[in-house]
Amino acid sequence: MWAFIHKLGSPKWFYAISARLLPWLWVAAVALIVTGSIWGLLYAPADYQQGNSFRIIYVHVPAAFLAQSVFVSMAAAGLVFMVWKIKVADMAAAMMAPLGACMTFVALFSGAVWGVPTWGTWWQWDARLTSMLILFFLYIGVIALRGAFTSRDAGARAASVLALVGVINIPIIKYSVDWWYTLHQTASFTFTSRPAMPAQMYVPLLLMVLGFYCFFIALTLTRTRTEILRREGSKRWVRQLVEGRL
Amino acid sequence: MSLRLQARKLACERDDRWLFRDLDLTLNAGEILRIEGPNGSGKTTLLKILSGQLGDYDGELSWCGQPMRQVRRDFLANLIYLGHAPGVKAALTPLENLAWYQALAGEARAGKSGHALRMAALDSIGLGGFEDIPAGQLSAGQQRRVALARLELIPRALWVLDEPFTAIDQNGVAALEARLITHVRRGGSVLVTTHHVMKASARLRSVRLGDD
Amino acid sequence: MSGWEMIDVSVNTKPTGTVESLLVSEPEGGLIGAIKATLVRDMTLLLRRRGEMLNPLVFFALVITLFPIGISPEAETLAAIAPGLLWVAALLAALLSLDSLFRGDHDDGALEQLLLSPHPLPLLALTKVAVHWLMTGLPLALMAPLLGVMLALPSGSYVVLAVSLALGSAILSLVGAIGAALTVGLARGGVLVSLLVLPLYIPVLIFGAGAVQAAVSGANVAAHLAILGALLAVALGLAPFAIAASLRISLNG
Numbered sequence: 001m002w003a004f005i006h007k008l009g010s011p012k013w014f015y016a017i018s019a020r021l022l023p024w025l026w027v028a029a030v031a032l033i034v035t036g037s038i039w040g041l042l043y044a045p046a047d048y049q050q051g052n053s054f055r056i057i058y059v060h061v062p063a064a065f066l067a068q069s070v071f072v073s074m075a076a077a078g079l080v081f082m083v084w085k086i087k088v089a090d091m092a093a094a095m096m097a098p099l100g101a102c103m104t105f106v107a108l109f110s111g112a113v114w115g116v117p118t119w120g121t122w123w124q125w126d127a128r129l130t131s132m133l134i135l136f137f138l139y140i141g142v143i144a145l146r147g148a149f150t151s152r153d154a155g156a157r158a159a160s161v162l163a164l165v166g167v168i169n170i171p172i173i174k175y176s177v178d179w180w181y182t183l184h185q186t187a188s189f190t191f192t193s194r195p196a197m198p199a200q201m202y203v204p205l206l207l208m209v210l211g212f213y214c215f216f217i218a219l220t221l222t223r224t225r226t227e228i229l230r231r232e233g234s235k236r237w238v239r240q241l242v243e244g245r246l
Numbered sequence: 247m248s249l250r251l252q253a254r255k256l257a258c259e260r261d262d263r264w265l266f267r268d269l270d271l272t273l274n275a276g277e278i279l280r281i282e283g284p285n286g287s288g289k290t291t292l293l294k295i296l297s298g299q300l301g302d303y304d305g306e307l308s309w310c311g312q313p314m315r316q317v318r319r320d321f322l323a324n325l326i327y328l329g330h331a332p333g334v335k336a337a338l339t340p341l342e343n344l345a346w347y348q349a350l351a352g353e354a355r356a357g358k359s360g361h362a363l364r365m366a367a368l369d370s371i372g373l374g375g376f377e378d379i380p381a382g383q384l385s386a387g388q389q390r391r392v393a394l395a396r397l398e399l400i401p402r403a404l405w406v407l408d409e410p411f412t413a414i415d416q417n418g419v420a421a422l423e424a425r426l427i428t429h430v431r432r433g434g435s436v437l438v439t440t441h442h443v444m445k446a447s448a449r450l451r452s453v454r455l456g457d458d
Numbered sequence: 459m460s461g462w463e464m465i466d467v468s469v470n471t472k473p474t475g476t477v478e479s480l481l482v483s484e485p486e487g488g489l490i491g492a493i494k495a496t497l498v499r500d501m502t503l504l505l506r507r508r509g510e511m512l513n514p515l516v517f518f519a520l521v522i523t524l525f526p527i528g529i530s531p532e533a534e535t536l537a538a539i540a541p542g543l544l545w546v547a548a549l550l551a552a553l554l555s556l557d558s559l560f561r562g563d564h565d566d567g568a569l570e571q572l573l574l575s576p577h578p579l580p581l582l583a584l585t586k587v588a589v590h591w592l593m594t595g596l597p598l599a600l601m602a603p604l605l606g607v608m609l610a611l612p613s614g615s616y617v618v619l620a621v622s623l624a625l626g627s628a629i630l631s632l633v634g635a636i637g638a639a640l641t642v643g644l645a646r647g648g649v650l651v652s653l654l655v656l657p658l659y660i661p662v663l664i665f666g667a668g669a670v671q672a673a674v675s676g677a678n679v680a681a682h683l684a685i686l687g688a689l690l691a692v693a694l695g696l697a698p699f700a701i702a703a704s705l706r707i708s709l710n711g
Contacts, residue, residue, distance in 0.1 A: 137656070148644050345495060
C-alpha cells in the first residue's frame with residue numbers, strides 16, 4: 001500500500017500513467033456531452049410546466065454537481081498532500097481550484113438565466129443558488145490564499161488547510177441555508193421539489209452529468225501534467241522527455 | 247541518559263531548491279556547535295529543523311538516540327531557542343515577559359521564589375533597575391538582553407541560538423561568549439549561528455553550509 | 459554591564475552542579491500554569507492598549523448609527539430589520555479585531571516561542587482565542603441590547619439577542635482564528651482574512667439572527683440556541699487543531 005501510494009505520488013509515474021488514460025477520458029467526455037446535449041435539447045419532451053426553458057437543467061445540474069464534487073476532491077487532494085507529502089496531489093489541487101470556481105460560476109449563471117422564465121427575475125435568494133454563491137466565495141478564498149504566499153510550499157499547505165476547513169463547513173452551510181430558506185420561503189417553485197422525471201428527460205441528464213465528470217477528470221489530468229513539466233523542469237526525466245520530442 | 251542531538255543525511259528542499267543535502271552532524275554534551283555560511287545558505291532553516299520547529303526535512307534526526315518525531319515533546323522540554331526576533335512584548339515589563347516564559351516552560355513557581363528568580367536573572371544580565379519599565383522603552387540591545395535572561399532563568403541543557411550577538415554591546419558580547427563556555431563546561435550544549443568570530447576553544451566545532 | 463562577568467567568575471570558582479542533571483525525560487506538568495500565564499499575559503496586553511479593545515465596540519455602534527440614516531428613522535422599519543442588522547454589525551466588528559489576534563506575537567517573535575512550548579499548541583491557541591472572545595465577543599454581546607433600543611427592537615428579545623451573540627461570537631472567534639492564523643505571515647493579510655472567514659460565518663449568522671427574529675415573533679428560540687451551541691461544540695473540538703496547523707504553516711512554511 002505504502003509503495004503504491006508513493007509510486008502514484010512520483011510525478012514521473014503519474015505523467016506516464018495519465019498519458020494512457022487521457023485519450024479514453026477525452027473521447028468519453030466529448031461523446032457523452034455531445035450525445036447528452038443533442039438528446040436533451042432536441043429530443044427530450046418539453047416540461048409540462050416550464051416548457052422548453054427547463055432544458056437549462058442539462059447545463060445547470062451537471063455544473064452544480066461538479067461545483068461541489070470538485071471542492072471535495074480538492075480537499076481530499078489537500079489532505080493527501082498534507083499527510084503523505086505527495087506533491088502531485090498538491091499540483092492537482094491547485095489545478096482543480098479555478099476549474100471548480102468556473103463550474104460554480106456556470107451553475108450560478110445558468111441558475112440566474114433559468115430564473116427569468118420561472119421567477120421572472122435574474123436573481124432569487126433560492127436556497128440552492130445561495131449555497132452555490134457561498135461555495136463560489138469559498139473557492140475564491142482558497143485561490144486567493146494560495147496566491148498570497150510568496151513561498152509556493154507554504155501557500156500549498158495553507159490552501160490545503162483552508163480547503164479542509166471549507167469541506168467540513170459545506171454541509172453545515174448547506175443545511176443552514178436550507179433551513180433559512182424554509183423560514184423565509186416566498187417562491188412557490190423550487191428546482192428540487194418536482195415530480196418524477198420521465199426517462200426521456202433524465203437519461204440525457206445522466207449522460208450530461210457523466211460527461212461533465214469525465215471532462216473534469218480529463219482537464220484536471222491534462223493541467224496537472226503541464227504543471228508537472230513546469231515544476232519539475234529541472235529534473236532529468238523531464239529534460240530527456242523534452243529533448244526526445246524536439 | 248546523555249545529551250546527544252544527531253542528524254544523518256539531513257536534507258531540506260524549499261520550493262524546488264535544495265538548501266542543503268547529506269548533512270551529518272552530532273552535538274554532544276559539553277559542546278558548542280557553530281553553523282556558518284553566507285546569507286541565504288539555510289542557516290536559520292537548519293536551526294529550525296534542529297530545534298524541532300520544522301518537520302519538513304529528509305534524512306534522520308535523533309535526540310538521545312531516539313527519532314526526533316517520536317520524542318519531540320521530550321526534546322522541547324530540554325530546549326531553549328532564541329530566534330531572530332527577541333520575543334519580548336513591548337507593552338509588558340521585563341519581569342512580566344519573563345513570567346510568561348517561566349510558566350510556558352513549566353517552571354512557574356508560586357509567589358516569592360518565582361519573582362526572586364526572575365529578578366536574579368535580570369540582575370545577572372545587567373538589567374537590574376529596569377525590571378518595571380515597559381520593554382518598549384528599552385533599547386534594542388536591552389530588549390535582546392531580556393530575551394537572553396531566559397537562559398539564566400530557565401535551566402535547560404540545550405541552547406539553540408540564532409545570531410545571539412546581534413544588537414549587544416562589546417561587553418555583552420564578551421560576557422555572552424563566556425557564558426556559553428560555562429554552560430558547556432557544566433555539561434550543557436549550544437547550537438549557534440553567528441557571524442561573530444568566537445574565541446577558539448576545544449569545545450567549539452563548526453559546520454559550514456552553502457559550499458557546494 | 460558587568461553582571462555577566464561577575465557570574466562567570468562565580469561559576470568558574472565552583473564548577474559543581476552539572477547541566478547533565480537537568481535533562482528531563484518527561485515534560486514537566488505545568489500545562490495549567492502555562493495556560494493561566496498566557497491568559498494573564500494576553501489580558502494584560504489588551505488592557506494596556508484599551509483603545510484597541512474599544513475599537514470594535516465603537517465600530518459596532520457606528521455601523522448601527524449608519525442604518526437609520528441610510529434607510530429610515532421610522533421605528534417600524536427599523537424594528538423589522540433590527541435583528542439582522544445587529545447581528546451583521548456585530549459580526550463585522552468581531553471580524554475587524556481578528557487580524558490583531560496573532561499578528562503582535564508574530565511580529566515580535568513570541569509566536570515562535572509559543573510554538574516551541576512542550577505543551578500542546580492547540581490548547582495554548584485556544585487560550586488566546588478565549589481571551590479574544592472575552593475581550594471582544596462578550597463586550598459586543600453585552601453592548602448589543604443598548605443598540606437594540608436605538609433600533610426599536612421589540613421588547614422580549616433583548617436577552618435572546620445578548621445570549622445568541624455571546625454564543626455565536628465564540629464560534630466567530632474560533633473560526634476567525636483559523637483565518638487569522640493562516641494569514642499572520644502575510645504582510646497584507648487584513649482584507650484576505652475577511653474573504654476567507656466571512657463565508658464560514660454564514661451558518662452562525664443564520665441561526666444567531668434567526669434566534670432573535672424568533673424571539674421577536676414569539677416563536678420558540680430554544681432550537682436556534684441549541685444549534686448555536688452544537689456549532690460551538692464542533693468548533694471547540696476542531697478549530698484548535700486547524701489553528702495550530704495554520705500557525706505552524708504561517709511560521710515555518
